[in-house]
Amino acid sequence: MPLHFPSEKQEAKLKAIRRGEEERAAERHAQSLQLPYVNLQTVPIDAEAIVMVPEPEARRGRLAIVQRTGFALRIALEDPKDGEAKKTLAQLAGDGFESHLFVASRASLEKAWKIYRDVRPKPKAITGRVAISQTRIEALQKTLTSFAALRGEIERVLPAEATDALEVLLAGTLALDASDVHIEPAAGAGKIRLRLDGVLEDITEIPTGENKELTERIKLLSGLKLNITESPQDGRFSIAAAGVEIEIRTSTLPGEYGENVVLRVLNPNRVALELSSLGLRPDLLNLLEAELKEPNGMILTTGPTGSGKTTTLYACLKRIASPEIKVITIEDPIEYHLAGLEQTQIDPANKYDFADALRAVVRQDPDVILVGEIRDLETAEAALHASLTGHLVFSTLHTNDAAGTVPRLIDLGAKPPIIAPAINLAMAQRLVRRLCEKCKESYPPDKKFEHELFEMIEGLPEAVAQPHLKKPLALYRAKGCAACHNTGYKGRIAVYEMFRFDEEIEKIILSQPTETSLQHAALKQGMVTLRDDGLLRVLEGITTIEEMERVVG
Secondary structure, eight states: OOOOOOOHHHHHHHHHHHHHHHHHHHHHHHHHHTOOBOOTTSSOOOHHHHTTSOHHHHHHHTEEEEEEETTEEEEEESOTTOHHHHHHHHHHHHTTOEEEEEEOOHHHHHHHHGGGGGOOOOTTOOOEEEEEOHHHHHHHHHHOOSHHHHHHHHHHHTTTOHHHHHHHHHHHHHHTTOSEEEEEOOSSEEEEEEEETTEEEEEEEEEHHHHHHHHHHHHHHHTOOTTOOSSOEEEEEEEEETTEEEEEEEEEEEETTEEEEEEEEEOGGGOOOOGGGTTOOHHHHHHHHHHHTOSSEEEEEEOOTTSSHHHHHHHHHHHHOOTTSOEEEEESSOOSOOTTOEEEEOBGGGTBOHHHHHHHHHTTOOSEEEESOOOSHHHHHHHHHHHHTTOEEEEEEOOSSGGGHHHHHHHHTOOHHHHHHHEEEEEEEEEEEEEOTTTOEEEOOOHHHHHHHHHHHHTSOTTSOOOOOOSSOOEEEOOOOGGGTTSSEEEEEEEEEEEEOOHHHHHHHTSOOOHHHHHHHHHHHTOOOHHHHHHHHHHTTSSOHHHHHHHTO
């Protein structure tokens, strides 16, 4: 009898029958385990989710992460009782993820695993995660009400385990609402300090041995090389705390007695992204909102690192973002992820700097562009050109005051005829600490200073709301209590100066501008200086004269 081989059509039918039998078997297996069944042939798979587990590990455990929403994962797997699968699930749970399991066939999983071939790992991915449960956070928040309490808890756990000490340190950092952690080695013993409301506070000393263990634990989490101690390194990890992913930026620096480590906490819950929450005076808020309605031009904000420039610009973007416009940000690095915006991060090591990114962004048909910082002529010219060709552009400069923006751009090489029509608004800002409302105490200022304050008020423009003052004048000073960790301050507020580029300002720019001439023109326009805005905060009882002078001068 002659042999007959199945045709391609018959072979396809046989494959479909076998696949159907395999899916029905997987469905029966799911029912026996009382788990839901999924057919990945008909379900969209999140490529970014699947690469959370390396392909070899996924194949060993016969599983695939198919969707991720925050810290909730949907995981398809062949057998949840498999030892390798259990290892992966335990690791994910330890990293703070909540896994929802679905039974899938091997054919389904093979389809998911094919995605690995088409997906490249993202550069600079978050390397590790520290999971801190909501219960743990709440317990520590109740106990870590002071620096002394945090010191005691760290000293209690540090000799035993660096991992436990790091968890306590991070939980305490969140509980105290600190922005940075400094681990500083020294002869004999180093120290741990937290930056709270812009000021470093000593927490505890740390012996050399424990310091080294803690540093190594942080470097492992951050994806840094343990054997490199004589060169600086940068990395990152995240904290899974109460359902929120908080990114930690790690920086190491070689020192005489070991590596200095700084952890920058990017807690999305700390950032108020509403214009109304920035603390702008009503006249400044009205001015800024009017400029945000302009279809093109440039808005510049200036100030030193840590003065709140990024927060101000994010708040501006949040105010104007809508489905009708396209907003793209160029950042170094992306600090907070905002819905409704397209964000790109520069990578100078791979020849992708602000100027390169800006040239690419304008080809993406944006309406609004944020350029994280103007550092060179190439970026300045590209940003100015974008603002003159139908885009609203936001950026930052490092100058001392708002009037310094134009001289700084000219120093970079930008031409006054381009600068003058391009810029709509320039502002400068600083962050001052707020007085603790629970313990601040009033006192009468000396007569000379009182006279200076009243003179300043009399010279304010009509648009500025006058503070209601009575003689004798009462100011406030910091005292300290448990609510503010005995610092006398709790939280921060920005002080601003800003002016609009009108015809008079443009004329000055076109005729050999100096910072002094621009300052005079801005004051004539009605600008209130940083110092005077700070003094208004002092008169309102929001901050102290000492704090204002520390920050503004």
